Amino acid sequence: MGYLQRNAHKRVNPRQVLSEAKSIICLAASYAVQSPESKLQSVPADGRSTVRGRESDTPHSPFRTPQFPGFVARYARYADYHEVLGERLKPLTEFVNRSGDPGTRSLWYVDTGPLLER
Numbered sequence: 001m002g003y004l005q006r007n008a009h010k011r012v013n014p015r016q017v018l019s020e021a022k023s024i025i026c027l028a029a030s031y032a033v034q035s036p037e038s039k040l041q042s043v044p045a046d047g048r049s050t051v052r053g054r055e056s057d058t059p060h061s062p063f064r065t066p067q068f069p070g071f072v073a074r075y076a077r078y079a080d081y082h083e084v085l086g087e088r089l090k091p092l093t094e095f096v097n098r099s100g101d102p103g104t105r106s107l108w109y110v111d112t113g114p115l116l117e118r
Contacts, residue, residue, distance in 0.1 A: 010114035017114060018107055024115065025096075029085055085110045 010016040014024060075081055089108040096106045109115060 007114035014115060018105065020105070025092075027089075029081075029088075082110045082112065 007016075014021040078084075086108070089110070093106050093108050097104050100106075107113070
């Protein structure tokens with residue numbers, strides 16, 4: 001977790017990142033939305049499943065469903081959230097810059113910048 005030490009001074013003082021900073025807008029987005037095509041496949045109650053048309057009933061079958069099947073983390077099942085949210089933040093940045101005083105400048109990060117969420 002060396003990244004926490006890098007630029008630590010910037011994490012506690014936003015003006016180290018943007019010298020005229022007056023406000024920070026912090027947003028959250030859920031990636032817990034589940035579409036029909038993203039639902040997990042269920043395993044029958046007897047623990048046996050059919051894979052590629054073969055029933056997995058032998059103990060050492062390469063198609064055997066493990067007793068404790070693993071799950072892929074939800075954030076890893078979809079497009080990279082850094083890219084998705086970054087694209088959504090660009091119009092917000094432009095809006096803030098247009099709406100503020102002349103010379104207003106804003107930056108956006110998707111948990112990659114040296115800002116400490118509070």
